Every structure is written in C-alpha cells, then in structure tokens.
Amino acid sequence: MSLRSQIIGCGAYLPRRVIPNDELAKTVDTTDEWIVQRTGISQRHVAADGELTSDLAFAAARDALRASGVQPESVDLLVLATTTPDHTFPATATKVQARLGMTGGAAFDVQAVCAGFIFALATADSFIKTGQAKTALVIGAETFSRLLNWKDRGTCVLFGDGAGAVVLRAHVGGGAAGRGVLSTHLHTDGRAYNMLYVDGGPSSTGTTGHVRMDGQGVFRHAVAKLASVVDEALAANSLNPGDVDWLVPHQANQRIIDGMARKLALGPEKVVSTVSRHANTSAASIPLALAEASGDGRLKPGQIVLMEAIGGGLAWGACLARW
Numbered sequence: 638m639s640l641r642s643q644i645i646g647c648g649a650y651l652p653r654r655v656i657p658n659d660e661l662a663k664t665v666d667t668t669d670e671w672i673v674q675r676t677g678i679s680q681r682h683v684a685a686d687g688e689l690t691s692d693l694a695f696a697a698a699r700d701a702l703r704a705s706g707v708q709p710e711s712v713d714l715l716v717l718a719t720t721t722p723d724h725t726f727p728a729t730a731t732k733v734q735a736r737l738g739m740t741g742g743a744a745f746d747v748q749a750v751c752a753g754f755i756f757a758l759a760t761a762d763s764f765i766k767t768g769q770a771k772t773a774l775v776i777g778a779e780t781f782s783r784l785l786n787w788k789d790r791g792t793c794v795l796f797g798d799g800a801g802a803v804v805l806r807a808h809v810g811g812g813a814a815g816r817g818v819l820s821t822h823l824h825t826d827g828r829a830y831n832m833l834y835v836d837g838g839p840s841s842t843g844t845t846g847h848v849r850m851d852g853q854g855v856f857r858h859a860v861a862k863l864a865s866v867v868d869e870a871l872a873a874n875s876l877n878p879g880d881v882d883w884l885v886p887h888q889a890n891q892r893i894i895d896g897m898a899r900k901l902a903l904g905p906e907k908v909v910s911t912v913s914r915h916a917n918t919s920a921a922s923i924p925l926a927l928a929e930a931s932g933d934g935r936l937k938p939g940q941i942v943l944m945e946a947i948g949g950g951l952a953w954g955a956c957l958a959r960w
C-alpha cells in the first residue's frame with residue numbers, strides 16, 4: 638500500500654475591511670454594474686495598514702490546525718504559496734512557522750501567483766508520498782492590494798486579500814476508493830511571462846511595482862489551459878467529468894468559472910464560488926473556498942473534489958482529491 642496525503646482540516650482568514658464596488662466607483666471610473674457583469678465580483682477584503690501576509694497566513698494556519706486537531710509541534714512541513722511576501726527574504730513561511738510554534742521540519746515559500754496553492758499542494762503531496770514529511774501545512778496567503786495601482790480600473794477592481802490553509806496527513810491506503818490527494822498536475826509556459834506580471838522587483842527596478850495584465854489574453858488562455866489540465870487529471874485517474882462531486886476552482890472571474898463548469902457539464906450546485914465576495918485572492922482563493930465549503934458541510938467524506946487554477950507565468954495546474 639502506498640502513502641497518500643489526506644486533507645484533514647481547513648482554515649481561513651479574511652481581513653475585516655470590505656470594499657464594495659460602489660466604494661471603488663468613487664475613486665476610479667467604473668461602476669458596480671460593469672464589474673459584476675464582467676467578473677461576478679461585488680466586493681473584496683483588504684488588509685489593514687500594517688497587516689502583513691504573514692499575519693493572514695498565521696490566522697488561517699491556526700484555524701486549520703484547530704479544525705484538524707493537530708498540534709504545531711507535529712507539523713514537519715510548511716509550504717506557503719504567496720506572491721506578496723512580507724520581505725524579499727527570508728521566506729514568509731519561516732515567520733509563520735515561528736509564530737505557530739512549529740519547531741521542527743522545514744518551511745518555505747512557493748511562487749506561482751494565482752496557481753500557487755496547487756503548486757504548494759503538489760509539493761507537499763510529493764514530500765508526503767516519498768516519506769519526507771508526515772504532517773504538512775499548505776497555506777495560500779496574499780496581500781495583493783499592495784501590488785495594485787488603485788488608479789488603474791482595469792486591474793484594481795479584480796483582486797482582494799485573504800488566506801486559506803489545509804493540513805495534510807500521511808496515511809497508508811492507495812486505490813481509487815482511498816481518501817486523499819489522488820493526483821496533481823502542474824504546467825508553466827514562460828513565453829507568456831509578459832501577459833500578466835508586476836512591473837517591479839528587487840533585481841529589475843528595486844521597487845515593488847504594480848500588476849500589469851493583458852486581460853483578454855489571460856481570459857483566452859485560462860479556459861483552454863484549464864480545460865486541458867482538467868482532462869489530464871481525470872484521465873490519470875480513469876474518471877469522467879460526471880464523477881466529479883465538486884469543482885473548487887481558482888476564483889478569478891465568474892465567467893471563467895462558468896466556462897469550466899460548462900465544459901465539464903457540472904451544474905452550479907456542484908461548483909464552489911466565492912468570487913463575488915472575495916474577488917481574486919490569488920494563491921488564497923482555493924483554500925478559502927475549501928474552508929468555506931467544508932465548514933458548511935458541502936464537502937463530504939468520499940466525494941471527488943476537483944481543484945484547478947491558472948495565473949501569471951503562465952502557470953496552471955489541477956488536483957483531484959477524494960475528500
């Protein structure tokens with residue numbers, strides 16, 4: 638019997654401040670109607686001054702540990718997906734590690750922007766499958782608001798801040814009926830580097846920079862690449878779209894989510910969507926959605942959960958899990 642990572646608890650944290658579309662419309666030339674129609678977003682949470690990515694990550698991680706009944710000392714791996722680290726170095730993960738009271742193992746950051754949670758989950762899953770870790774915290778945390786030009790209506794309306802986390806535990810038990818992560822599938826294509834990027838950084842400008850995006854280009858790539866990686870994940874597990882109980886997608890845009898649901902012939906009752914309330918929280922969006930849907934009892938043991946995400950890089954991926 639092989640080792641598998643089981644998701645045994647989820648956690649979430651959203652900053653207190655909520656900015657509805659109407660409030661944004663006072664500072665940039667936009668309307669609630671335009672934003673809702675094009676994206677499905679009605680509001681976003683934004684971190685307070687001085688509230689850092691590590692603060693959000695810590696709160697979500699603590700919540701996930703509580704939900705799973707795991708003590709921080711028994712966590713031997715922490716993987717934090719973020720594009721908005723507290724500092725250029727060290728890894729924000731190490732700050733969270735110390736605050737949690739996790740004294741052993743390793744903690745590091747993973748950078749794959751909006752696909753970051755899938756990349757972090759795949760990394761932790763590989764550590765567990767190869768016996769290098771037994772209990773892992775996987776966190777997606779972002780203060781994306783700090784990368785936005787709040788005068789650019791094309792980007793500032795799309796994003797929000799937040800953090801989500803899951804606890805993975807190694808257990809013996811493979812086979813199609815076994816619970817846990819069934820497979821992960823990762824891709825990047827650096828030829829699209831300039832399609833979605835931040836125009837700053839320590840090595841280029843020495844500044845933090847702002848998000849730049851070819852929105853229509855990203856949209857076109859998103860639907861095609863997500864459909865392809867989802868096909869790959871289903872085929873790897875000899876599953877059909879009809880076997881999927883829940884689609885828990887990256888929450889960038891309701892139109893992309895609807896496009897994927899249509900391709901899989903999944904009704905809206907099988908899709909977890911938080912984008913209207915959270916906006917795009919980048920690496921935090923999937924674990925935030927998982928925490929919400931497991932917390933309210935939608936995700937049930939034994940169900941097939943499909944996660945998928947795409948973001949800057951371009952980087953994209955999918956994960957199939959039996960809950």
Ligand code: ACO
Pocket residue numbers: 666667668671672675676751790791792794795833850851852853855856859887888889890917947948949
């Ligand atoms: N309010 C009002 N008008 C706006 C706004 C706004 N907030 N933003 C742009 N516009 C205007 C544009 O200036 C343009 O005006 P013009 O015709 O006078 O030039 C018009 O609206 C149409 O602009 P488009 O960019 O063509 O609008 P589109 O229908 O493509 O919608 C959007 C833009 C929502 C960004 C869409 O392309 C999209 O969702 N793309 C996916 C990008 C994404 O999700 N990125 C997130 C990161 S990647 C990821 O997570 C998948």
